[in-house]
Amino acid sequence: MNWRSIGAIISKDFTLFFRNRFFVVITVLALVMFAVIYFVMPSSVDETLEIGLYAPVVPPAMELIQGAEEGLEIVEVESEEALKKGVTEGAYVAGMVFPPDIMEKLALNQPPEITVYFASDMPDEIREVVSAIIAEMAYLETGQTLNIALHPKLLGRDMAGSQIPQRDRVRSLFAVFVLMTETFGLAGLISEEVERRTAWALLVTPMTVKDLFTAKAVLGTILAFSQALLLLVVVGGMNAQPLIIAIALLLGAVLVTGVAFLMASLGKDFLSVTAWGVPALVVLSIPAVAIMIPGPVSDWIKAIPSYYLTDTIYQVSNFGAGWSDVWRNLLILAGFNAVIISAGIAVLRRKFQ
Amino acid sequence: MTDYSIVAEGLTYWYGDLVAVDHISFHVAEGEILGFLGPNGAGKTTTWRMLTGQLKPKAGRATVLGRDIAEDSQKVQGEIGVCFEYTNLYEQMSASENLRLFARLFGIRGFDDDALLRRVGLEGWGKHRVEEFSKGMKQRLMVARSLVNRPKILFLDEPTAGLDPVSAESIRTVILEERERGASIFLTTHDMMEADKLSDRVAFINQGKIVALDTPHNLKQTYGKRALKAEVAAGGGLEYLEIPLDAADTPDAVHDLFSQKKVITIHSEEATLEDIFIKITGRGLEE
Numbered sequence: 001m002n003w004r005s006i007g008a009i010i011s012k013d014f015t016l017f018f019r020n021r022f023f024v025v026i027t028v029l030a031l032v033m034f035a036v037i038y039f040v041m042p043s044s045v046d047e048t049l050e051i052g053l054y055a056p057v058v059p060p061a062m063e064l065i066q067g068a069e070e071g072l073e074i075v076e077v078e079s080e081e082a083l084k085k086g087v088t089e090g091a092y093v094a095g096m097v098f099p100p101d102i103m104e105k106l107a108l109n110q111p112p113e114i115t116v117y118f119a120s121d122m123p124d125e126i127r128e129v130v131s132a133i134i135a136e137m138a139y140l141e142t143g144q145t146l147n148i149a150l151h152p153k154l155l156g157r158d159m160a161g162s163q164i165p166q167r168d169r170v171r172s173l174f175a176v177f178v179l180m181t182e183t184f185g186l187a188g189l190i191s192e193e194v195e196r197r198t199a200w201a202l203l204v205t206p207m208t209v210k211d212l213f214t215a216k217a218v219l220g221t222i223l224a225f226s227q228a229l230l231l232l233v234v235v236g237g238m239n240a241q242p243l244i245i246a247i248a249l250l251l252g253a254v255l256v257t258g259v260a261f262l263m264a265s266l267g268k269d270f271l272s273v274t275a276w277g278v279p280a281l282v283v284l285s286i287p288a289v290a291i292m293i294p295g296p297v298s299d300w301i302k303a304i305p306s307y308y309l310t311d312t313i314y315q316v317s318n319f320g321a322g323w324s325d326v327w328r329n330l331l332i333l334a335g336f337n338a339v340i341i342s343a344g345i346a347v348l349r350r351k352f353q
Numbered sequence: 354m355t356d357y358s359i360v361a362e363g364l365t366y367w368y369g370d371l372v373a374v375d376h377i378s379f380h381v382a383e384g385e386i387l388g389f390l391g392p393n394g395a396g397k398t399t400t401w402r403m404l405t406g407q408l409k410p411k412a413g414r415a416t417v418l419g420r421d422i423a424e425d426s427q428k429v430q431g432e433i434g435v436c437f438e439y440t441n442l443y444e445q446m447s448a449s450e451n452l453r454l455f456a457r458l459f460g461i462r463g464f465d466d467d468a469l470l471r472r473v474g475l476e477g478w479g480k481h482r483v484e485e486f487s488k489g490m491k492q493r494l495m496v497a498r499s500l501v502n503r504p505k506i507l508f509l510d511e512p513t514a515g516l517d518p519v520s521a522e523s524i525r526t527v528i529l530e531e532r533e534r535g536a537s538i539f540l541t542t543h544d545m546m547e548a549d550k551l552s553d554r555v556a557f558i559n560q561g562k563i564v565a566l567d568t569p570h571n572l573k574q575t576y577g578k579r580a581l582k583a584e585v586a587a588g589g590g591l592e593y594l595e596i597p598l599d600a601a602d603t604p605d606a607v608h609d610l611f612s613q614k615k616v617i618t619i620h621s622e623e624a625t626l627e628d629i630f631i632k633i634t635g636r637g638l639e640e
Contacts, residue, residue, distance in 0.1 A: 008457035012443070012450075019445045197441040201498070204405050204435040205458040206427050 001214065005207040009215035010222075013189055017223065023185040030181040031231055034174040038235040041167035050075060051130060052091070052117075054083045055098035087117045090293060094118050094130045166292070168318055171237045172310035173288035175228050179252050180281045182224035183260035187273040190216055190264035194351050209352050213261075213345055220257035225250050237317045244316050244326060251333045252309040258337060259284070261344025265351055287311065305336035356383045358506050358537035359404060363413030366399050373399040375561035376413060381506075386528070386538040388552030388569075390545060390626065392636060396561040397541045398438075398510065404539065405435050405508050418505055431459060434504030438511040438541075440491045442483045448494050449479035452501055459502040472530075473497045474523045489520030496524050500531070507531055510541045525551060545626035555626060559634040569626060576632050577624030581607070586615040595622070 017023050050073045058076070075092065077083045083095040095117040099105075105112040118127055193199045202212060228249045232238050238245050259280050267273030287307035290298070291314050301307055308329040315321035315329075359381040366374040374396040381387045391397045402408040404415055406426030415422045417429045442451050449466040456464035470479050473493040483491060492512065499507060509528065513521035528551055532538055542548050548555050549569050557565040565572060579598040584591055594614075596606045598621075610616060624632075 004460055005458050008454055011457075012446070012454050015450070016443065016445055196444075197437070197439060198443060200407065201435070201437065201441045201455075202458065204407060204430055204433070205455060206431045206460075207458055208427060 002207060002211045005205070005211045006215040006218065009202070009207070009212065010219050013215070013219045016189060017185055017219075020185075020188075023188065026181055026184065027227065030178055031227060031234075034178060034231055035234045038167050038170070038174065041165070041170070050092050051133070052077050052083045052086045052095035053098070054078075054080050054095070055102070056100040057098065057103055084117055087119050090119060092119070093122055093126055096130075167235075169292045169314070170288075171232065171235055171317055172291055172313040173285060174231060174235065175237070175249065175252065175313055176285055176288045176306055176310060177281075178228045178231050179224045179249075179256045180259075180277070180284060182220065182227060182253075183256045183263060183280070184274060184277050185223060186216065186220035186257060186260040187263040187267065187277060188270045189219075190260070190348070191267050191269055191273045194264075195269050199352055203352070209349060212352070213348070216261075217254075217257050217341065220260050221250070221253040223253075224256050225253035228252065232313075232317075237313060239317070240320045241316045241322060244321075244323065244330075245313060247330060248309055248312040248316070248326075248333070251330060251337060252306070254337045255305055255309065255333065255340060256284075258340035258344040261341070261348045265344065265347040305333060305340065308333040308336070357381065357416075358383050358385075358418060359387075359539065360416040361400075361404070361413070362415070364400065364403060364410050364415055365412035366396075366403060366408060367411055372561050374403070374410075377558070377561070377563045378413075379556055379563060379566055381537050381539060383537055384532055384535050385553045386532055386540055386551055388548030388555035389539060389541045389558060390543060390548050390555055390630065391558035392543060395558045397543075397558055400558070401508060401510055401539070401541050405433065406430050431502065432504060433506045433508060434499035434502060436495050436499040436507070436509045436512055438514060440488070440495065442491060442494060442498070444484040445482060447480050447482055448475060448486070448497075451483060451494065452498060455498055455501045461502060464501070469497045469500060470494075472500070473527060474520075489516045492516055493520055493523055496527055500527070503534075504536060506537045506539065508539045508541075511543070512540070513544065513547055514542075521547075545630070549626050557630050557633060559630075559636070564633050565629070572626065572629050573624050576629040578622060578628075580622045582620055582622045583610055583614075583616055584618040585610070586617060591617065 053074050053076050055076065075086075077086060077095075080097050083092075083097065086092045087095040097115040097117075099112050099114070102112040102114075116130060118130075193202075199212065203209065229238075229246060232245060232249065263273050263276045263280060266276045283304060284306040287301050287304050288310040290301050290307075291310050312321075312326045312329045312333075315326055357380040359379075361380070362378050363376045364374055364378070365372070365376050377396075377400065379387070389397055389400065399408065403410050404417060404422060406417075406422050406429055409423045418432055420429050422429055443454070446454070448470060452466040452469060453464060456466070467476070467479060470476055473496055475490060475493055475497065478486070478490065483494065486494065496509075496512060499509070507528070512524050512528070516524070525547070528538060528540070538551075540548065540551060552569060554566065554568050555572065556563050565576075567575070581596040581598065583594045583596070585594060586592075592614075594610065596603060596610065600606070610619075630636075
């Protein structure tokens with residue numbers, strides 16, 4: 001490995017990157033835009049209650065409650081399974097299941113069995129409110145204190161007391177976007193090197209193809225990593241476990257560098273590189289979007305390498321997850337990196353022959 | 354014993370079924386300019402790419418500066434200079450930045466980019482971005498770039514193609530200076546005038562094979578037509594006469610020309626390298 005040549009190419013590419021107005025504009029714009037969006041988004045959570053209800057027999061008091069309680073919405077569903085799904089996916093903050101014999105038991109002054117499902121990130125206060133609503137329903141129905149037994153069940157991680165504002169959920173998405181933005185710059189530089197045939201001038205010096213790829217990989221990783229790091233520092237994503245976040249971003253930067261190699265090998269010029277980059281950006285963003293939606297993530301999303309980056313950032317910056325929680329993510333991400341970088345180099349090498 | 358900078362032995366390359374270079378052998382001595390002439394697609398550039406380490410020969414071998422180019426290309430590339438036919442400079446960088454980049458790649462300390470720019474007539478243009486340059490200026494900068502490491506061999510691919518006379522002459526001067534310095538020069542071109550002016554020897558390549566290799570003078574002697582061509586006044590117009598120089602009656606014919614006709618112009622008719630190439634291959638260099 002000829003580090004003198006590698007250093008010369010990195011230095012040259014930095015110069016060219018910052019002399020390209022388009023690259024500079026999209027880089028600065030992405031950083032500023034994501035930071036602004038983050039700070040514009042509400043830092044607290046909308047507490048309107050949307051409660052799902054599965055009740056084979058609907059008590060007459062239900063309509064009274066709907067009208068009486070501001071900010072309360074009770075949505076009837078067709079089955080208990082549909083109710084659980086809605087709660088899991090965050091459609092309802094809680095779900096109530098009334099037994100078919102509720103009216104008979106209330107009439108006999110026996111406690112009916114009412115199951116209440118809560119979303120995993122439901123704070124205690126909301127649980128208490130839901131319990132109070134159920135008590136009020138009973139009061140309206142019977143004119144006396146409710147004599148029922150409640151069985152609260154949690155689905156997923158217990159988020160009591162640690163409700164996450166939407167803007168903190170999107171931090172992972174912003175990180176992926178910023179990382180991906182740099183792939184356009186790197187892929188553009190590589191394709192330009194081929195298109196203008198400057199690569200051949202480099203390769204008749206003591207520099208080898210391996211040196212050239214190493215220089216590009218280092219440059220891409222530095223550009224992507226430094227900007228994603230800067231963004232996360234600004235939006236408070238580095239407050240917890242900064243070392244883990246930094247390592248995750250570094251691995252993410254290597255990942256997008258591999259993607260940039262693939263893009264550069266597919267495109268003939270900057271425009272076609274951009275055209276290939278957009279689908280790549282969409283695919284890599286899917287896990288981050290999925291994480292924004294409360295509830296467990298579908299298994300197929302875990303086949304997308306960026307899942308392990310976004311999940312790590314999400315878990316660490318929002319829940320204070322540590323090494324023991326995310327080491328598996330980082331390892332899998334490193335594995336994906338090895339595969340994608342190797343594939344990128346293999347296909348890109350053909351362009352340099 | 355002559356020291357050779359380049360020795361090619363049975364050098365061969367093919368793309369699929371097409372044999373681009375077919376078992377060619379030649380050598381270039383130290384301080385010699387070898388003009389490598391042929392029409393497009395004859396195998397010039399493929400040969401040039403093999404000798405500069407960009408392609409590995411499929412058969413045969415080439416030794417450049419005593420090293421097998423296929424095995425030791427990196428070391429060889431540290432001691433050669435390569436100037437491409439097409440412009441491949443970093444256009445958003447200045448002329449000096451382009452040169453300094455390559456000086457770093459060659460590991461040269463204390464590199465004087467101004468001196469090199471001066472040599473190719475680009476004094477004062479060092480800080481200007483290459484995108485502001487004319488084609489001739491870019492080509493001169495390309496030549497300057499190939500000289501960054503004071504190469505022992507200079508590989509030039511069509512260095513003056515499409516240039517204005519001033520730029521072309523400037524490049525020719527540099528080529529001759531480099532030969533004076535002791536560098537060998539492998540000049541690929543299909544401009545026979547340029548090859549004739551610059552080359553110590555020329556090789557004709559056609560359909561992947563070297564069909565002739567000698568000094569321009571010897572080639573002209575061997576394949577050229579020796580004749581005098583005269584323009585004489587005839588009945589208010591002009592008449593053109595050609596007198597062979599090697600015929601038995603040449604002295605009488607020359608005597609008659611001057612005693613019986615009014616000669617307007619007269620000159621010897623030497624074959625050009627292109628005439629010779631056509632004679633040998635049956636096709637022109639521009640094909």
